[in-house]
Amino acid sequence: QTVLKSSDTHPDGYPTVEGVKYFGELLKERTQGRYSVDVYHSAQLGEEKDTIEQVRSGVIELNRVSMAPFNGTVKETIVPALPYIFTSEDHMHKVMDGAVGDQIKAAFEPVGLVVLAFYDAGSRSFYNSKKPIKTVADMAGLKFRVIQSDIFVDMTAALGANATPMPYGEVYSSIETGVIDGAENNFPSYDTAKHVEVAKYYSLDEHTILPEVFVMNKAAFDALTPEDQEIFKQAAKDSVAKQRELWAAKTTESRANAEKLGSQINDVEKQGFIDAMKPVYDKHVKDPVLQKLVEDVRAVK
Amino acid sequence: MELWILFGSFTLLMLIGTPVAFCLGIASFATVVYMGLPPLVVFQRLNSGMSVFSLLAIPFFIYAGDLMVRGGIASRIVAFAASLVGHVRGGLGQVNIVTATLFGGISGSAVAEAAAVGGLMIPQMKARGYGTDYAVNVTSMSALIALLLPPSHNMIIYSISAGGKISIADLFTAGILPGILLAASLMVTAYFVARKRGYPTEPFPGFLMVAHLLAVALPGLLLIAIIFGGVRSGIFTATESSCIAVIYALLVTIFVYRQLNWSDFVHATMGAVRTTAMVLLIIGTAAAFSWLMAFLKVPTSLVAWMNTLSENPIVILLLLNVIMLLLGTFMDMGPTIIITTPIFLPIAQSYGIDPVHFGVIMILNYGIGLNTPPVGAVQFVACAVGKITVWQAMRSIWPFYGAGIMVLLLVTYVPAISLWLPSVFK
Amino acid sequence: MSTQPPLGVPILSRVNTTALYLASIGLVVMTAIVAWQVFCRYILNDSPSWTEPGAVMLMSWFIFLGAAVGVRENNHMGFDVLLYVMPHWAKKWLRMISDIVILAFGIGMVWYGSKLVGLTWNTTLPALGISGGWDYLPVVGGGILVMLFSLERIVLRVSGAPIDDALDEMVAPEIAVELENVSAVREDAAEQARKG
Numbered sequence A: 001q002t003v004l005k006s007s008d009t010h011p012d013g014y015p016t017v018e019g020v021k022y023f024g025e026l027l028k029e030r031t032q033g034r035y036s037v038d039v040y041h042s043a044q045l046g047e048e049k050d051t052i053e054q055v056r057s058g059v060i061e062l063n064r065v066s067m068a069p070f071n072g073t074v075k076e077t078i079v080p081a082l083p084y085i086f087t088s089e090d091h092m093h094k095v096m097d098g099a100v101g102d103q104i105k106a107a108f109e110p111v112g113l114v115v116l117a118f119y120d121a122g123s124r125s126f127y128n129s130k131k132p133i134k135t136v137a138d139m140a141g142l143k144f145r146v147i148q149s150d151i152f153v154d155m156t157a158a159l160g161a162n163a164t165p166m167p168y169g170e171v172y173s174s175i176e177t178g179v180i181d182g183a184e185n186n187f188p189s190y191d192t193a194k195h196v197e198v199a200k201y202y203s204l205d206e207h208t209i210l211p212e213v214f215v216m217n218k219a220a221f222d223a224l225t226p227e228d229q230e231i232f233k234q235a236a237k238d239s240v241a242k243q244r245e246l247w248a249a250k251t252t253e254s255r256a257n258a259e260k261l262g263s264q265i266n267d268v269e270k271q272g273f274i275d276a277m278k279p280v281y282d283k284h285v286k287d288p289v290l291q292k293l294v295e296d297v298r299a300v301k
Numbered sequence B: 001m002e003l004w005i006l007f008g009s010f011t012l013l014m015l016i017g018t019p020v021a022f023c024l025g026i027a028s029f030a031t032v033v034y035m036g037l038p039p040l041v042v043f044q045r046l047n048s049g050m051s052v053f054s055l056l057a058i059p060f061f062i063y064a065g066d067l068m069v070r071g072g073i074a075s076r077i078v079a080f081a082a083s084l085v086g087h088v089r090g091g092l093g094q095v096n097i098v099t100a101t102l103f104g105g106i107s108g109s110a111v112a113e114a115a116a117v118g119g120l121m122i123p124q125m126k127a128r129g130y131g132t133d134y135a136v137n138v139t140s141m142s143a144l145i146a147l148l149l150p151p152s153h154n155m156i157i158y159s160i161s162a163g164g165k166i167s168i169a170d171l172f173t174a175g176i177l178p179g180i181l182l183a184a185s186l187m188v189t190a191y192f193v194a195r196k197r198g199y200p201t202e203p204f205p206g207f208l209m210v211a212h213l214l215a216v217a218l219p220g221l222l223l224i225a226i227i228f229g230g231v232r233s234g235i236f237t238a239t240e241s242s243c244i245a246v247i248y249a250l251l252v253t254i255f256v257y258r259q260l261n262w263s264d265f266v267h268a269t270m271g272a273v274r275t276t277a278m279v280l281l282i283i284g285t286a287a288a289f290s291w292l293m294a295f296l297k298v299p300t301s302l303v304a305w306m307n308t309l310s311e312n313p314i315v316i317l318l319l320l321n322v323i324m325l326l327l328g329t330f331m332d333m334g335p336t337i338i339i340t341t342p343i344f345l346p347i348a349q350s351y352g353i354d355p356v357h358f359g360v361i362m363i364l365n366y367g368i369g370l371n372t373p374p375v376g377a378v379q380f381v382a383c384a385v386g387k388i389t390v391w392q393a394m395r396s397i398w399p400f401y402g403a404g405i406m407v408l409l410l411v412t413y414v415p416a417i418s419l420w421l422p423s424v425f426k
Numbered sequence C: 001m002s003t004q005p006p007l008g009v010p011i012l013s014r015v016n017t018t019a020l021y022l023a024s025i026g027l028v029v030m031t032a033i034v035a036w037q038v039f040c041r042y043i044l045n046d047s048p049s050w051t052e053p054g055a056v057m058l059m060s061w062f063i064f065l066g067a068a069v070g071v072r073e074n075n076h077m078g079f080d081v082l083l084y085v086m087p088h089w090a091k092k093w094l095r096m097i098s099d100i101v102i103l104a105f106g107i108g109m110v111w112y113g114s115k116l117v118g119l120t121w122n123t124t125l126p127a128l129g130i131s132g133g134w135d136y137l138p139v140v141g142g143g144i145l146v147m148l149f150s151l152e153r154i155v156l157r158v159s160g161a162p163i164d165d166a167l168d169e170m171v172a173p174e175i176a177v178e179l180e181n182v183s184a185v186r187e188d189a190a191e192q193a194r195k196g
Ligand code: NA
Pocket: B104, B105, B106, B107, B108, B109, B145, B146, B147, B148, B149, B150, B151, B152
């Protein structure tokens, strides 16, 4: 009877945490209790960069992380992190469930990881305390805290705004006092981090639709019998459907919650944002492998 | 078994005098090896635990404190405080407390404060016929005010240990009233002890002199306004304010007071490096230790156990206060905050206690522990400056402990003392 | 002031001093970097993305160098109540155990720090654009010094040098640094009093 340990930065009850828990239940059921999963939520074992190193070196067996921290390790992950690479969530699902997704999965193996599943994390948009953003011109001069990723920093600059480095824990008070004007995230994080209280303008520019990955230590996976490996893969696949369902519900709920707290949500003239992204692509998609991947993603309709 | 190895080897090494940082590190290392986990995780936590931007506040506030002490800011504050309250009964005791409060508003470290204020006040008090034990106790207890008043790097450590999701600006604001309350209760205590012992008062130098000394001390004291105003008006973040404190202290001591020479600067920098490295190495190894506690689910089990004890938050808070006072007696403040926040905060929150309020309670508890043997850095400094043993100081410290405990109880059971001011600024 | 022990290998004294100076420079540069970050954001309205990770990495270096210096200067905080009441010979052995523990941890820092460097060498840090291995190099560097300094004390003790008497003479670690400030404050006050 083996208990596999999995890390997650989100709190208990969050769709990603529940997705991995569901995977664990399926595993337990299908292996007659030989395998189960213990989820350490709320970053108990460390931030994503740290837990990635832990799962790579076999300290823990499983990890649910965002794709962005892998950009400097697995270059193929740059593609789904590119702004406006996906036209919709459906498009993202089709791509990641298909051949492109398989290619990205395979790219994790050299760093000692097996990708069990891609989970939904919705689309990310900018929110701020100053004004609704409708066109790219409205972004000029605003200061945003973005995740520590060169793509996000360059994207923000390409839109004429300033990407301000800052620990996540300081974002709330920094928007409140005016050190920065806003940040960017999906609805569930906007709501749970209470940023809605200090930045009420949420503008649906939907710059990325970046999925999350659920990975397993490769040595641990290879040590499984071929039958068990199949059970793991199938359980992960089945957990995806469940996670997507939970994610959709969570997004609706947190969007409603944000609106109740006074959030003003508006649409943007998206084409302007898409057009502004050329320098980001020029800088980050130089590698022929990535260029091919971008073409492949765009070929999926 | 894992827990026995973790806590057993830690306790054993502590007892034989191994430095705390290495006790935490080797105890984690031994446990990880026993569990068959890759030991590199210990050294990863060691590095990641201290590679946090918010932790920059610790070296900066320590550095700023050292510069202010060496560059003449501290001594000018003493002169101003002396003119202000010297004529109250037990005058120099009152001067000591007021200085500690003013200096506490610009310095984050209670130990540095005990050295700075004690270094000036204790010899003067001795010379004017005050008992050395009285001088030492007033110094060591009033040094704790610095922990509560912003800036306070221990509050930053608390916020980080809580997962970095508690607003540091709110914590800073929440500490102000408890800090002032502590100052007031110590002044009252000092007054009564002084009256009983028949200590003298100083002549009042006249309002003109007070105004003059205020003007002299003002450039230093302005730092309070700069830090608080700068953070609240969005010029810099709470963490960045610590760096601004260093820059400001440099500017004032070099260009206004013209007292910081090259040698002072080098010594202040090296002193700050030594103190910071000592504190942050413990933070790093404590991060490895608390990673293992989380891995072994210690906090979760403790919360479940506490919940079976009582449903009453008043009882639980009392229990937590007793535990924290005990821990503070035997351990040093920084590592204790890091190790126990992930354990105690979930318990407190499960009883509906606000994390900002709980932070103030925790700082005050462990702060009092800085003043209790066998491990009490503030008390040691004050005693070393006064050249008496800890046991000599202990004989007459009790009224001051009483004042501290009373403030602790008030802060614990009247949440508004901590939470009202942050709500005003919202 | 907390100084180096009077006994010791001369070359290691020099290594110690060098490490302390490097760490001090690190602190000064770190101050400049964060001040620059505030200046760029508030005045220039354009934040560089390297300042935050850069300052943190610099801190990591000066902490590990400073921590190694602390080992040699016996600066690290501990619970030494038991040591005071122990007879001389027992104290010596307890200190020996502590030094071995520190040596073991130093070896761990070097060995597992190197493994971490290896694990992350092929990753790239965002904003800084350098290898992720740089994150863990300070652990290795500090570990080498911790190893050397604890080994020095063990060898001195085994060879019969009165290292423990020297340690007894030194001021208690937690207050040594602060006590240095006390004399500085008094000189200040005296100077001001002279000026009136
Ligand atoms: Na303070």
